[in-house]
Amino acid sequence: MRWTIGRRLLRPVLAVCFALLSGCGGGGDSGSTDVVAQPAGAGRVAILLTDAPTAAFDEVNVTITEAYLLGDDGPVQVFGSVGETHNLLDLRDSAKLLFDVAEVPVGCYDKIRLVVTRVELVRYERDAAGDVVFGKDDLPAPAAGFPAEAKLSSNKIDLNPQGTFCVVPGETLVLQLDMEANESIHVVEKKGGTEYNFRPVVFVTVLDGGDDVLGKLVRLSGRVSGVGTDRFTLCETTAEPLARQAAGDPVCTEVLAPQGGTSLFELDGTPIDRAAEPLLETVIFEGDFVRVVGRYTLLTASDGDWDEVDRSLGRFQAEVVEVGVSPQTWGRYAGEITEVGGLPGCEGVFRFLLDAGQGLTGQLDISVHLFTASRIFDRDGAALGCSALQVGARAVVDAVVYRVDGTNQLDQLNAAVVVTGSVL
DSSP: OOOEETTEEOOOOEEEEEEESSOOSSSSOSSOOOOOOOOSOEEEEEEEEEEEOOSSOSEEEEEEEEEEEEETTEEEEEEEEEEEEEEGGGGSSSBEEEEEEEEEEOEEESEEEEEEEEEEEEOBOBOTTSOBOBOGGGOBOBOTTOSEEOBOSOSEEEEEOSSOEEEOTTSEEEEEEEEEHHHHEEEEEETTEEEEEEOOOEEEEEEESSSOBOSSOEEEEEEEEEEOSSEEEEESOTTOOHHHHHTTOOOEEEEEOOTTTOEEEOTTSOBOOTTTOOSGGGTOOTTOEEEEEEEEBOOOGGGSOTTTSTTSSOOEEEEEEEEESSTTSSEEEEEEEEEEOOOGGGOEEEEEEEOSSSSOOSOOEEEEEEEEEEEEEOTTOOEEOGGGOOTTOEEEEEEEEEEOTTSOOEEEEEEEEEEEETTO
């Protein structure tokens, strides 16, 4: 299978054999992580993390402390921290930038090694109606026996893409790790109780060089700092890699949002007319809180001083910008499509049965208002038409809750983004 992105092709998605210490064969060191001397010349390496959904747990929290590239000359460390925990189930239809390193020795490598120190599994307590029970500080209460820690036979996990990948001077190598939580967690029933084993199943996608955008959607949130005619700077973002924060770098990303290429939505979930407001600085202002949905673009050395280009993966190409006053303005709601009427020009209403336990009360089979500016994707980030909205299909909706005037009763969801597919 090949996936066309922009003007280039991703290499085939490669099924990964995870090796726990012993390795699955191929080049590279399989035990030691003594860092070798770095050869002359350097490129950039970034890793994106994503996941497939599972219905067995409400959280799968994985703590990653180190990452290495393994080649014939030994391991090269590209990430190290006190530990960053990622809930894989937050990534069922998007990706997260795990880390981004500017000075990685040029050369070809055979494996990626992650050091994972903990895997925590969580199920929420639910009442007879299936709604999540909330406890202290209005957080979901864990079910009996949870949180539970899954066992790792080793904390060193090697990814073997069954082929080499190369770091090239002046270019960015991007590795996307798609961790299949549903296939990675094994339940073992014993006399003393239930145990969980974590045997990771992961797919790796390799992309290197050029100005292409990455295929998987990414969500960033933060405050606007500086606005131009077709772009703005987003700071204090929630999805920045810990390595950049620890280094004291400004946690900011340049977001491209050109007219005709990016949809903008107001606080109430309705679209901003880009034809009437073509200049970005007339609709987005310094200090605004926004969430952007889009993809990173890759930088090369030709984009400017290699060490000064924001020290980040690259600019961010926004598909959608959701303006809010806080992270709570826009929600993400999962459920099942129950009715689809006429959607001329992809504008209209479809009915949506919300999953229980998402903090919404009352009637959960509600209307979702879709606008011409709304975007529809599958979980891999491919754009879809409104014909993809089928009765019985699963979906996750980026939306603002619209309530009946003067009441707390749900009326409808005004949607900016719909991600749909049978596996959500």
